[in-house]
Amino acid sequence: xxxxxxxxxxxxxxxxxxLLTLSALLMTTISHVAVAAYEYDFPEQxxxxxxxxxxxxxxVFYVCLAIMVFVTIWMFAxxxxxxxxxxxxxxxxxxxxxxxxxxxxxxxxxLIVMAIPATKMLIKMEDTTKSDITIKVTGYQWKxxxxxxxxxxxxxxxxxxxxxxxxxxxxxxxxxxxxNYLQETDNHVVIPAGKKxxxxxxxxxxxxxxxxxxxxxxxxxxxxxxxxxxxxxxEDAIGTYRGRCAELCGKDHAFMPIxxxxxxxxxxxxxxxxxxxxxxxxxxxxxxxxLAQPKQSVATTE
Amino acid sequence: MAHTPTGLxxxxxxxxxxxxxxxxxIFSLSMLFLGGAFALVIRAELFEPGLQYVxxxxxxxxxxxxxxxxxxxxxxxxxxxxxxWMIPLQVGAPDMALxxxxxxxxxxxxxxxxxxxxxxxxxxxxxxxxxxxxxPLTIQGGMSVDMAIVAIHIMGVSSIMGAINVIVTVLNxxxxxxxxMKMPLFVWTWLITAFLLIAVMPVxxxxxxxxxxxxxFGTAFFDPAGGxxxxxxxxxxxxxxxxxxxxxxxxxxxxxxxxIPTFARKPLFGYSSMVFATAAIAFLSFIVWAHxxxxxxxxxxxxxxxxxxxxxxxxxxxxxxxxxxxxxxRGSMTFETPMLYSIAVVFxxxxxxxxxxxxxxxxxxxxYHDTYFVxxxxxxxxxxxxxxxxxxxxxxxxxxxxxxxxxxxxGKWHFWLTTIFFNITFFPQHFLGLAGMPRRYAxxxxxxxxxxxxxxxxxxxxxxxxxxxxxxIVQTVRGGEKATDExxxxxxxxxxxxxxxxxxxxxxxxxxxx
Ligand code: HEM
Ligand SMILES: [Cu+2]
Ligand SMILES: [Cu+2]
Numbered sequence: 153x154x155x156x157x158x159x160x161x162x163x164x165x166x167x168x169x170x171l172l173t174l175s176a177l178l179m180t181t182i183s184h185v186a187v188a189a190y191e192y193d194f195p196e197q198x199x200x201x202x203x204x205x206x207x208x209x210x211x212v213f214y215v216c217l218a219i220m221v222f223v224t225i226w227m228f229a230x231x232x233x234x235x236x237x238x239x240x241x242x243x244x245x246x247x248x249x250x251x252x253x254x255x256x257x258x259x260x261x262x263l264i265v266m267a268i269p270a271t272k273m274l275i276k277m278e279d280t281t282k283s284d285i286t287i288k289v290t291g292y293q294w295k296x297x298x299x300x301x302x303x304x305x306x307x308x309x310x311x312x313x314x315x316x317x318x319x320x321x322x323x324x325x326x327x328x329x330x331x332n333y334l335q336e337t338d339n340h341v342v343i344p345a346g347k348k349x350x351x352x353x354x355x356x357x358x359x360x361x362x363x364x365x366x367x368x369x370x371x372x373x374x375x376x377x378x379x380x381x382x383x384x385x386x387e388d389a390i391g392t393y394r395g396r397c398a399e400l401c402g403k404d405h406a407f408m409p410i411x412x413x414x415x416x417x418x419x420x421x422x423x424x425x426x427x428x429x430x431x432x433x434x435x436x437x438x439x440x441x442x443l444a445q446p447k448q449s450v451a452t453t454e
Numbered sequence: 455m456a457h458t459p460t461g462l463x464x465x466x467x468x469x470x471x472x473x474x475x476x477x478x479x480i481f482s483l484s485m486l487f488l489g490g491a492f493a494l495v496i497r498a499e500l501f502e503p504g505l506q507y508v509x510x511x512x513x514x515x516x517x518x519x520x521x522x523x524x525x526x527x528x529x530x531x532x533x534x535x536x537x538x539w540m541i542p543l544q545v546g547a548p549d550m551a552l553x554x555x556x557x558x559x560x561x562x563x564x565x566x567x568x569x570x571x572x573x574x575x576x577x578x579x580x581x582x583x584x585x586x587x588x589x590p591l592t593i594q595g596g597m598s599v600d601m602a603i604v605a606i607h608i609m610g611v612s613s614i615m616g617a618i619n620v621i622v623t624v625l626n627x628x629x630x631x632x633x634x635m636k637m638p639l640f641v642w643t644w645l646i647t648a649f650l651l652i653a654v655m656p657v658x659x660x661x662x663x664x665x666x667x668x669x670x671f672g673t674a675f676f677d678p679a680g681g682x683x684x685x686x687x688x689x690x691x692x693x694x695x696x697x698x699x700x701x702x703x704x705x706x707x708x709x710x711x712x713x714i715p716t717f718a719r720k721p722l723f724g725y726s727s728m729v730f731a732t733a734a735i736a737f738l739s740f741i742v743w744a745h746x747x748x749x750x751x752x753x754x755x756x757x758x759x760x761x762x763x764x765x766x767x768x769x770x771x772x773x774x775x776x777x778x779x780x781x782x783x784r785g786s787m788t789f790e791t792p793m794l795y796s797i798a799v800v801f802x803x804x805x806x807x808x809x810x811x812x813x814x815x816x817x818x819x820x821x822y823h824d825t826y827f828v829x830x831x832x833x834x835x836x837x838x839x840x841x842x843x844x845x846x847x848x849x850x851x852x853x854x855x856x857x858x859x860x861x862x863x864x865g866k867w868h869f870w871l872t873t874i875f876f877n878i879t880f881f882p883q884h885f886l887g888l889a890g891m892p893r894r895y896a897x898x899x900x901x902x903x904x905x906x907x908x909x910x911x912x913x914x915x916x917x918x919x920x921x922x923x924x925x926x927i928v929q930t931v932r933g934g935e936k937a938t939d940e941x942x943x944x945x946x947x948x949x950x951x952x953x954x955x956x957x958x959x960x961x962x963x964x965x966x967x968x
Binding site: 190191192193194195205208209212213216219220223224226227230231234235236237240241242243244245246247248251252255256259260263266267270271273274275277278317318319320321326329331332333334335353357358359361363365368369370371372374375376377379380394395396397398399400401402403404405406407 | 503504505507509514582590678682683685718724727749750757758762765766768775776779782783788801805809811812815816817820885889890892896899904905
């Protein structure tokens with residue numbers, strides 16, 4: 153009967169896979185090498201703000217963990233000690249003003265301790281002044297447009313993962329997924345390392361959100377609004393960073409990735425020169441923009 | 455002496471609080487299965503990277519309708535079912551104050567959900583913009599959005615009528631001697647919940663009506679193309695939405711505050727601070743809403759205000775947790791199924807509360823927001839808070855409702871299966887979110903595969919385990935060991951002074967409370 157059930161729902165293959173995964177997990181945990189496959193925390197940050205953010209995240213997490221440990225010990229102590237099967241007689245107390253004051257006041261203090269660094273951090277993140285370059289990012293269903301405002305560079309960036317890697321409805325011959333499955337685009341955003349890049353966010357249709365986890369937090373791209381955020385990639389952060397849309401924007405929400413190339417100032421200038429003035433008048437008009445084909449040859453560091 | 459009607463008429467025309475309570479509870483359980491089925495479609499699709507079963511648009515319909523069904527179909531009506539059954543029994547009233555209204559507020563619900571579910575069959579399918587129905591995405595949606603809006607109006611009317619009934623009953627129909635500060639905590643939490651409902655359901659109704667007129671009548675409240683403001687929608691929605699999440703948890707607090715003292719054989723610790731904490735949570739829930747919108751680009755001052763107010767909510771929440779722990783402390787505990795559920799709720803809800811504090815910290819929320827970390831947070835508070843508290847409550851009062859003891863061994867099996875599979879499903883989602891997987895994604899990059907597989911396996915286990923719950927309930931209704939009037943050892947409360955099963959009419963003569 154159980155087997156029939158599995159057949160009906162075609163779960164057999166999956167169950168097998170699950171068993172394999174479970175055993176793989178056990179093995180990897182033991183061997184310690186491939187544990188990296190299981191990412192369970194913020195990815196390694198490539199900006200100063202990102203590292204401070206990670207520290208704050210860990211700080212808050214450990215405070216919460218300590219509270220959880222405290223609650224767990226308290227609870228399991230009574231579960232083990234104060235059970236009827238051990239013949240204990242119940243006490244009859246039902247309040248204690250002292251205790252109640254303590255467990256109102258102590259949490260307030262703990263919260264203040266968390267609020268102080270959080271406030272400092274927030275003030276720092278919201279300061280978008282003194283930026284070196286400004287990029288305007290516009291969300292569309294389902295692609296991104298990037299405009300380098302001072303440099304006349306303007307292009308679209310669309311997912312480049314082949315459709316037959318995504319559509320697996322026909323299970324007979326699934327196409328293997330590449331390493332950067334769903335995290336690859338035709339055109340990459342290029343920013344110089346070590347420079348404060350101000351990002352202006354807006355959208356053309358519905359709300360999207362621009363997020364590259366290794367470069368710090370996300371922000372919404374809202375039609376009719378211009379939001380601001382900034383990133384300063386480390387001097388030695390030269391490389392490619394991948395992100396994605398984080399606000400539900402319709403059917404292909406999961407299919408509008410972001411790829412950022414952090415390059416040296418020199419390479420950045422070369423790239424700008426090679427791509428400047430490509431923004432024709434036509435592409436700048438919003439109406440025509442939707443029809444425009446993404447530009448092909450944008451330099452990458454890959 | 456009133457008669458007991460029979461047959462279809464008994465249920466359709468019922469003005470009896472117990473029958474209506476039963477209807478609500480059955481409705482809620484059916485919606486739990488329907489919403490659960492949608493969730494399993496989501497988890498099946500997310501088992502591996504790539505699209506295997508459904509297209510992304512249908513996937514979005516699944517996440518949207520799953521949440522709407524669970525919130526408005528399973529959790530809220532479930533608590534109204536408990537309120538109907540237990541509030542009159544706990545305050546010593548013969549029935550709810552407004553029995554016809556009670557009938558009406560239940561019987562419009564099936565219409566609301568028929569409308570919502572039938573939207574799957576209109577062109578473009580069911581709503582797919584998320585349960586939050588954010589503009590302008592909802593303005594793009596098909597006719598199903600209009601159907602959902604009408605359904606929401608009906609649900610709102612039902613909730614408001616239910617809330618009025620609770621308030622009137624509690625304020626006017628208590629037995630002599632039952633002062634406010636002697637009411638069981640379940641009654642208190644429901645009284646406060648009812649005020650929250652009356653305050654925010656109309657706000658939600660307003661928000662969706664503005665959506666409707668934006669869609670069809672040329673207004674542009676939320677449509678930037680006409681000078682409207684999409685962020686305004688979010689402010690209105692969350693002004694409803696945050697109190698709404700407390701609407702879904704306060705009655706759960708009430709249920710476990712009834713169960714823990716019974717099985718610890720010790721009075722509830724800090725009764726009056728429990729009442730004040732509930733009121734404080736209710737008040738604070740009105741001034742924290744924008745913590746759901748930290749990434750929309752609020753001014754710094756706004757972000758700071760909502761960060762501080764949100765963190766403050768943890769204080770009264772902590773008071774409750776410490777009070778439950780102190781109730782257990784130096785008690786003489788036994789671990790029947792309702793107690794197991796309550797202990798799990800205290801433990802797992804604490805995890806959800808603590809991840810809530812993390813989410814309240816604005817700068818790090820820029821990373822957490824709209825990821826699976828948030829999904830994990832709200833399932834720890836909603837499933838292992840609200841839903842598991844209802845399961846515990848069901849085992850606790852089932853003997854009173856049916857006159858039979860449920861099968862304790864099976865109850866424990868149900869508890870352990872539910873708890874273990876719940877954690878397998880949702881704990882890994884914390885990791886997924888931190889590592890960068892956004893919520894409402896039909897497909898994901900390959901680095902998220904392993905934890906998604908854990909989650910999917912857990913979800914199927916969790917879903918299948920609930921069949922056991924239905925089996926146990928049916929078995930208990932049909933027969934089983936005869937329950938005594940008290941059912942448990944010296945439980946507190948008027949409900950235990952009436953026979954088991956509670957007769958069709960109770961407290962026709964008012965009891966007196968010392
Ligand atoms: C200590 C108490 C709590 C705190 C500090 C807290 C904080 C938060 C914050 C800041 C968010 C927004 C996260 C984001 O989207 O970035 C959130 C989301 C959420 N919380 Fe809580 N929370 C608490 C308790 C609860 C309770 C008791 C419930 C319900 C029973 C709840 C249900 C939810 C839900 C449903 C969401 C997600 C809504 C959505 O975006 O769809 N939370 N919480
Ligand atoms: Cu999106
Ligand atoms: Cu909230």
